Amino acid sequence: MNAPDHNPSNNETTPTSGGGRLANFIDEVVEQDLSSHKHGGKIVTRFPPEPNGYLHIGHAKSICLNFGTALKHHGVCHLRMDDTNPTKEEQHYIDMIQRDVRWLGFDWSEHEYHASDYFDALYDWATKLIEAGRAYVCDLPPEEVSKSRGTLTTPGRESPFRGRTAQENLDLFTRMRNGEFPDGSRTLRAKIDMAAPNLNLRDPVMYRILHAKHPRTGDKWAIYPMYDWAHGQSDWIEGVTHSICTLEFEDHKPLYEWYIDQLQAIGVQPQRAISKAGPYRPRQYEFARLNLTYTVMSKRKLLELVRDKHVHGWDDPRMPTISGMRRRGYPPSAIRGFCDGIGVARRENTLDISRLQFHVREELNKTAPRRMAVLDPLRVVITNYPEGQTDELDAVNNPENPAAGSRKVPFARELFIEREDFMEDPPRKFFRLAPGREVRLRYAYFITCQEVVKDASGGIQQLNCTYDPATRGGDAPDGRKVKATLHWVSAEHALDAEVRLYDHLFTKEDPEDQPEGKTYLDVLNPDSLKVVTHAKTEPSAANTSVGEVLQFERLGYFALDPDSDTAAKKPVFNRTVTLKDTWAKVQAKAGD
């Protein structure tokens, strides 16, 4: 995780600080506040998800930013559920959000909060604003509120209920709370300015009537606060110093300020974590959300993909969700490395998905045990190898990490190699097996292709090869070289496995950029999942635990899926990411 090793006095040459995390404009603000001793030198941030869906990689950016900023400057970061809309929120989502934040490697310790913890305080303060003449109960139905708000270019009209007395407002508001009125019949509105050019200031709704059961407060409330009324006050109550959100909330900042101004004007000042540093108020800062190529990132769209079964759930390995990536085999450190490496700024950005894959490979290359597996088996018979004989060869578990040791791999007369590792009539740059050509079988022997056996329709059925016993282990004593090394498994010892190969969920870099009448659903990739039902793995692949990621040599990284039947030795592997494939590039170039 990000080590808080920032040293402001002598880092003039480095653009990064704090465990490789890029310094950003928020760090600058924080450092200024720290040096001016604002907030008594305390830093408090918060990650405020709404529990109406699963966390995705965009949230990971926010999590790394909020927790990372706190960590780096010796502050704390709260986890706060923004649970003000019980019609969309569920306990299940709360649980999954907590699991995902923990899995990512962040710890909020005792700082777990909910906006709903503050419903009483919020209600109390709302009555104070009513008494101060800054809020009123409005009887306009939703359509009328919408109509009277005006448009982007024309001012709104004042509600006919704007002039009610405080007494009347208090009475109505109490009855709203008591559940006397049906949903949608009334709202509590802030009295600001119906002609404000910023639409958020045109008498925004503070409370709406919702006869809904809340995951935490149950049936206690018939009214629920809106985001603007709940969020800033929650920050304030918790002593949050730097309230970091995304760009679309920029227009809400004047309202965020207005509420706190009004409350301060009537003498409200919550108990808070900040110690005797003078009057304190939180400040909002906005950054640009993360976009990724070949995917969508809005919870609404992700929910739609799940609900309409375009994917197999929130944790489908094709989803950009944290849980999908976990299942796919992305290590949390890779996701953190990605988030820390992309920087934080205020301009719109779209990161190439390959950038995330870079971090995944970087991490897995260092940590994933190597195994051999063949996805598309082609039978090879070593004609000069004795029938019935078996040999055990030493194979290195991870060339990047000698401490990972080695294992034994069985070798026999009949083997499988990858079908695409043989070509009968190879082009110039194809180094692998071909008639008459000698290659190395990884950790085993040099073999030479002597004969191609075909079936009736001309398909290649089997290769008859000879091996050189002197090359046992993979080295030729006479020093002769070979251009290629192939992975292989022994046919009789191989384990059957299901392997799921994933590709982009969408065929377009920007799935949302569609012509009139089309949507992102029209560019779903029909080949985003390919299932190989009878892949062959070396026997030791059976000793893999769910979630563990292996490198199948020359193929890529593969994570053992929870669908695996480990008792029946029927593993299911998700391809996390391929290895970088220079040959594929050569082929693509030759192709056109």
Place this chain on the structure above:
RNA sequence: UGGGGAUUGGUGUAAUGGUAGCACGACUGACUCUGGAUCAGUUAGUAUAGGUUCGAAUCCUAUAUCCCCAGCCA
């Protein structure tokens, strides 16, 4: 035709009036029992037009383009 933001190589991100840098990608080459990894190198950028200044990505003026806002969502 309202308000708020943004614009630096293909993609991200630095440079806060003083040498436009870093990462990813792409391309070379070296090395290699993974066409992986590693190592070395190359490539390519300040939206446009004026102005201020010894000096401008940075300051000023205009223009262009893109994003956000009219939920009783967050």
